[in-house]
Structures are given as C-alpha cells and as structure tokens.
Amino acid sequence: MKSLERELRELRDSGRKLLVPYFMGGLTDSWTDYVAAAVLAGADAVEIGIPFSDPMMDGPVIQEAALRALSRGTTLESICDDLTRLETTVPLIAMTYYNIVLHYGLERAAGKFAASGISGAIIPDLPLEETAPWIAACDGADVATVLLVAPSTPEERLDRLAATTQGFAYASARMAVTGKSEGGGDGERVVRSIRRTSHVPALIGIGIATPDQARDAAAASDGVIVGSAVVQVILDGGDASHIETFIRTFRSAID
Amino acid sequence: MSDSAVFMGDPDDRGRFGEFGGRFVPEALMPACLELEAAFREAWHDQAFVEEYRTVLREFAGRPTPVTPLTRLGDHLGLRIYAKREDLAHTGSHKINNVIGQTLLTKRMGKRRVIAETGAGQHGVATATAAARLGLECTVFMGEVDTERQILNVFRMELLGSRVVPVTSGSRTLKDAVNEAMREWVTCVSDTHYCIGSVMGPHPFPWIVREFQSIIGHEAAQQLKAFGVDAPDVVIACVGGGSNAAGVFAGFANSPSRLVGIEAAGGSAVGSGSPGVLHGMHSLLMQDEFGQIEEAHSISAGLDYPGIGPEHAHLAELGRAEYHAIGDEDVIPALRLLSEKEGIIPALETAHAVAWMAQEAGRAIPTGSTVLLNLSGRGDKDVAQVQAILRTQS
Numbered sequence: 096m097k098s099l100e101r102e103l104r105e106l107r108d109s110g111r112k113l114l115v116p117y118f119m120g121g122l123t124d125s126w127t128d129y130v131a132a133a134v135l136a137g138a139d140a141v142e143i144g145i146p147f148s149d150p151m152m153d154g155p156v157i158q159e160a161a162l163r164a165l166s167r168g169t170t171l172e173s174i175c176d177d178l179t180r181l182e183t184t185v186p187l188i189a190m191t192y193y194n195i196v197l198h199y200g201l202e203r204a205a206g207k208f209a210a211s212g213i214s215g216a217i218i219p220d221l222p223l224e225e226t227a228p229w230i231a232a233c234d235g236a237d238v239a240t241v242l243l244v245a246p247s248t249p250e251e252r253l254d255r256l257a258a259t260t261q262g263f264a265y266a267s268a269r270m271a272v273t274g275k276s277e278g279g280g281d282g283e284r285v286v287r288s289i290r291r292t293s294h295v296p297a298l299i300g301i302g303i304a305t306p307d308q309a310r311d312a313a314a315a316s317d318g319v320i321v322g323s324a325v326v327q328v329i330l331d332g333g334d335a336s337h338i339e340t341f342i343r344t345f346r347s348a349i350d
Numbered sequence: 351m352s353d354s355a356v357f358m359g360d361p362d363d364r365g366r367f368g369e370f371g372g373r374f375v376p377e378a379l380m381p382a383c384l385e386l387e388a389a390f391r392e393a394w395h396d397q398a399f400v401e402e403y404r405t406v407l408r409e410f411a412g413r414p415t416p417v418t419p420l421t422r423l424g425d426h427l428g429l430r431i432y433a434k435r436e437d438l439a440h441t442g443s444h445k446i447n448n449v450i451g452q453t454l455l456t457k458r459m460g461k462r463r464v465i466a467e468t469g470a471g472q473h474g475v476a477t478a479t480a481a482a483r484l485g486l487e488c489t490v491f492m493g494e495v496d497t498e499r500q501i502l503n504v505f506r507m508e509l510l511g512s513r514v515v516p517v518t519s520g521s522r523t524l525k526d527a528v529n530e531a532m533r534e535w536v537t538c539v540s541d542t543h544y545c546i547g548s549v550m551g552p553h554p555f556p557w558i559v560r561e562f563q564s565i566i567g568h569e570a571a572q573q574l575k576a577f578g579v580d581a582p583d584v585v586i587a588c589v590g591g592g593s594n595a596a597g598v599f600a601g602f603a604n605s606p607s608r609l610v611g612i613e614a615a616g617g618s619a620v621g622s623g624s625p626g627v628l629h630g631m632h633s634l635l636m637q638d639e640f641g642q643i644e645e646a647h648s649i650s651a652g653l654d655y656p657g658i659g660p661e662h663a664h665l666a667e668l669g670r671a672e673y674h675a676i677g678d679e680d681v682i683p684a685l686r687l688l689s690e691k692e693g694i695i696p697a698l699e700t701a702h703a704v705a706w707m708a709q710e711a712g713r714a715i716p717t718g719s720t721v722l723l724n725l726s727g728r729g730d731k732d733v734a735q736v737q738a739i740l741r742t743q744s
Binding site for chain 2: 249
C-alpha cells in the first residue's frame with residue numbers, strides 16, 4: 096500500500112473527515128504560502144495543480160489559474176522545486192494532465208514527484224484503460240495513482256476502478272468539469288457504490304464550493320476536495336491569511 | 351513496408367493505430383466512448399444502417415460526387431490530373447459524409463441532440479444541416495476569433511436552427527472549441543452525441559470518421575477505372591485533422607499509389623510536431639518542450655489545428671503516406687491557378703494540396719504522372735478573405 100493511502104486510512108479510521116483543498120502551482124510568486132496556510136487551517140492533504148494549456152476537465156476558474164501560472168513560466172519542475180522548499184506535514188497530491196508527465200518522462204516525473212514530497216497524482220485524462228504505463232512508472236516511487244469515479248460509471252466498471260485506485264477514490268459529485276456547484280449532486284450515491292466492494296477512502300469533489308455543501312458531502316463520505324472555490328479566492332487577490340480563514344470555515348463545517 | 355501488409359485496417363481493441371490513438375478522456379466520458387464504439391460496430395455491420403447512410407448521401411447530399419479530369423491544368427503542369435469533387439457535395443465539402451453517418455448513429459443510440467466543434471465553420475454547417483434534416487437539436491462550439499472571421503457561416507448555422515456558442519477560452523480558435531465541446535459533453539452525455547468533425551479525438555472517433563469518409567476513396571477508385579486508371583501514381587489531399595485525406599487514402603491504401611497529405615506550414619503536426627496526448631488521442635502535436643500545446647496559425651481556419659489524426663501519425667511512421675507543408679504565401683496563387691485553368695474555385699484548405707502539386711510537378715511528381723487530387727471543398731466561404739488579401743497586395 097502506498098503511503099498516501101496508509102496515511103489517509105489512518106486519519107479516516109480515527110474518525111476524522113478529510114479536507115483536501117486544491118492550489119494551482121506557480122500561480123503567484125509565493126504560492127506555497129497558500130499551501131502552508133491551508134495546512135495551518137486544518138487541511139489533511141493538499142492537491143497541487145500543474146498547469147496544462149488545454150485542461151479538458153477544468154472549468155473557467157482553474158483554466159484562468161492555469162493560464163496565469165503558465166504565463167509566469169511555471170513548469171512541472173519549477174513547481175516541484177518550489178515544493179522541496181516547503182516544509183509540510185501533510186501529503187501532497189499532484190493534479191495535472193497526461194501530456195505534462197508524458198513529456199517529462201513517466202518514470203522521471205514519478206521520481207521528481209517523490210523527491211518533492213508529492214505522494215499521489217490525479218491525471219483526469221488517464222482513464223482505467225490507459226493508466227497502466229503510469230502506474231508502472233510509479234512502481235519504484237512512492238506515488239499513488241488516484242482514479243476518478245463518475246456518476247456515469249456503471250457498477251461493474253466502478254468495482255474495477257475502486258480496486259485499482261490508490262490513496263483514495265475521487266468521487267465526482269457531478270457530470271461536469273471543475274467549478275460547477277449548482278444542485279445537490281450525486282456524490283453520495285457514487286460513494287455508496289464504491290463502498291460496496293472497497294474500503295479505500297472515498298472523497299467527494301467537483302462542485303464543493305461552500306461549507307454547507309462540504310458538510311453534507313463529508314457526512315456521506317470520508318471527506319471533500321475543494322478546488323475552484325479556493326482558487327477563486329486567490330484570483331480575487333486574497334492572500335495567505337484569507338486562505339487560512341476560508342479553509343477554516345470548511346474545516347469547522349465538516350468536523 | 352511489405353507489399354502484403356494491409357494498411358488502414360481497423361484499430362486494435364485499445365483503439366490504437368500502431369502506437370497512436372487510444373482514449374485519453376475523463377472517466378465521466380468513458381462510458382459514452384464505449385457505448386459509441388459498440389453502437390458503431392453493430393450499425394456498421396447492419397446492412398439496413400449502411401443502406402440508410404448511402405441513401406441519405408445519394409438523395410440528400412449529392413453522392414456520388416464526380417471525378418473530373420483537369421486537362422488544362424494537367425497540360426500546364428505536365429501531369430494527368432483527376433479531381434474527386436467533394437466540393438460538389440451538399441454544404442460544399444466532404445464534411446457532410448461524416449455528419450450524415452454520425453447523426454444517423456445518434457438517432458440509433460436514442461439520443462436527441464448533437465454538439466460539434468468547428469473552425470472555419472464547414473463542419474458546423476454540415477452538422478447543423480444534418481441535424482435539421484434528421485430533427486436533432488444542435489449546438490456548435492466555435493472559437494470567438496473564428497466566429498468573427500467566418501460570420502456568414504455562423505449565420506448559416508443559425509438559419510439551420512442551430513445554436514452557435516462563441517468560445518472565449520484559450521486561443522479562442524479550433525483547439526479551444528474542441529476543449530469546450532468536450533467540457534459540454536461531460537454535462538449532457540446521456541442524451542447528447544458529440545459529433546467530432548475529423549479523424550481525431552478519443553477512440554472510436556478517428557476510426558468512425560475515417561469509415562464514414564472512406565466513401566470518397568472507394569468511389570474514386572471505381573470512377574477512375576472509367577478513365578482507364580487502376581491506381582493513380584499519386585493521391586494528394588490537404589490535412590488539418592485529416593478526415594478528407596483519410597477518406598480518399600482509404601480507397602488506395604493497399605494499391606501502389608503514393609499517398610501524400612499536405613499540411614499548413616503553421617499547423618504542421620507531422621513536419622514539426624512530436625508525440626503527445628491532446629483531445630483524447632495520442633498523436634503527433636505541435637507543442638513546446640514542456641508539453642504545452644502550441645497555437646496553429648494558417649490562412650485557412652480549417653487547417654488551424656496543432657494536431658493530426660492518430661491514423662495519419664501511424665501512416666507517417668510506417669512510411670505508407672508522406673506529409674509535406676505549404677506556407678500561406680503559396681496558397682492564393684494555387685487557388686487562382688485552379689480557378690483560372692479549370693473553372694473551380696477551391697477552398698483555401700484544398701488550395702494547399704493544389705499548391706504542392708503545382709510546386710512539385712516535374713520534381714517530386716515526375717512529369718507524366720497520374721494524380722488524384724481530392725478537391726475537398728469549394729471556395730465560396732473564402733472569397734471575401736481572398737479578395738481582401740489580393741487588395742492589400744495590389
């Protein structure tokens with residue numbers, strides 16, 4: 096078992112609901128301060144976006160953040176190097192698109208992640224059928240491959256996803272790209288389906304924008320991922336203290 | 351390459367043509383890709399479906415399109431040239447072949463709506479046309495830059511009852527329209543089919559689109575026999591994503607004909623690209639050293655795409671097809687050449703293929719060769735742009 100999954104299972108089994116905010120790597124000069132602030136506010140793990148020019152699974156907020164980060168010359172390597180200077184106690188999980196790690200070299204990327212304190216990766220354009228080379232590349236490195244489960248995933252397929260995912264299962268609450276948060280969503284149903292066959296931690300993401308939504312989702316799962324809502328605070332000019340306050344509202348909502 | 355090899359066969363069960371292809375899509379779209387593949391396999395083996403597809407193309411889209419000997423241009427260049435006249439198909443290009451097939455498949459799958467991306471607007475107009483004919487709702491995503499460049503095509507789509515959504519993300523051109531159509535598809539996949547316009551995207555799209563376009567090559571092979579031509583020495587087509595080229599190549603892939611695809615120099619995925627993953631496929635892409643996709647730039651919006659269909663990447667790697675690039679500066683003279691010599695105003699995309707043929711006659715194409723030119727589209731959509739360019743030159 097990869098260390099990401101061991102750590103998240105321990106936290107979950109201790110009765111804690113997991114809070115995982117997302118930050119776009121390289122969005123500003125001092126972007127790692129946001130990560131530190133989130134940890135201070137009670138984040139249990141942090142997703143780090145590595146920007147891609149064509150983020151098919153992302154809505155306008157994360158698209159905008161990716162473009163800004165790219166225009167600052169951000170790369171996989173610059174993000175990893177920034178992270179090696181960050182002292183943090185929580186797991187870090189990279190979120191990027193396949194072309195970025197493919198271009199860097201799969202094994203080289205896995206090694207770079209591990210050396211930078213990244214213990215998991217979410218690559219949303221790498222479905223079950225295409226993920227084997229990446230999982231193999233992560234064999235030698237302690238990097239977990241986190242797979243998404245969608246409301247459209249049929250049960251037989253869902254069982255294979257739950258058996259293959261490492262670290263946790265990312266349960267999409269909506270048939271939507273990141274940032275869509277209207278309506279209640281299907282996260283609870285997806286998590287229930289995952290739990291039929293698997294004990295892997297199941298976190299709900301896609302459309303968790305408010306503490307109320309986080310409370311409801313966390314009650315039905317092992318925790319939540321908050322992406323666009325966090326990034327929006329930064330795009331609006333928020334600093335690390337704003338992030339700390341913002342994350343605390345989610346923390347207290349799910350505790 | 352061995353003479354007995356079968357080229358342009360079906361992709362393998364992982365949707366690969368050699369090392370290229372695949373299905374690099376979010377989990378939310380995987381069930382739809384699998385459903386589409388199953389539906390297509392079943393339909394394409396169902397004689398009734400194939401018959402319906404052919405009937406609509408015959409009764410509605412003007413197929414078969416003729417093969418025209420281009421004798422004055424041929425005398426001028428020292429070649430025997432035949433043109434496959436996709437410019438005469440309904441809506442003015444080969445695009446209709448694919449959308450008729452995909453919209454029939456949409457109905458067969460019980461879906462009520464299609465979405466599409468478009469660059470110049472040709473695929474958007476074709477999709478809007480087929481949707482109107484079959485009673486489907488249709489939304490077309492088009493880069494904001496392209497909606498301004500091709501305002502008449504936007505109006506055409508609206509006249510046909512479709513909604514056009516200007517895409518304001520990224521470079522606001524074709525590649526961003528594809529991204530936005532994919533994002534939309536995630537939200538509505540249960541009742542909506544994404545009608546992709548070229549031999550690109552995740553499996554099974556590159557295969558489906560090639561199959562629906564292969565009617566071009568199969569018709570042409572039959573029609574050339576009437577002119578005493580078994581297999582032309584050279585088959586030439588322009589390539590953006592590569593659907594018209596794939597369609598005409600399919601008729602000659604296992605003949606001795608040389609297959610030549612012509613890209614725009616500013617969108618040359620084979621000439622200046624490298625392997626990568628974009629829009630659901632592993633193929634050749636224009637990208638920087640970090641894997642960020644570069645923007646294509648071409649005089650023709652239809653070739654303004656930084657990638658190429660995975661089967662073309664495979665044919666290039668095998669050496670079965672060759673790919674060359676033509677710069678913007680050579681396109682207008684080629685358009686004028688075909689217009690003045692043959693009375694056919696080609697689309698700017700097609701003019702790239704004409705330009706390479708004219709440039710290489712007596713060189714890479716030996717004098718006296720027999721050439722099949724896929725005349726993929728007519729130039730009506732481009733005349734205002736051509737006029738503006740010629741005015742600035744005079």
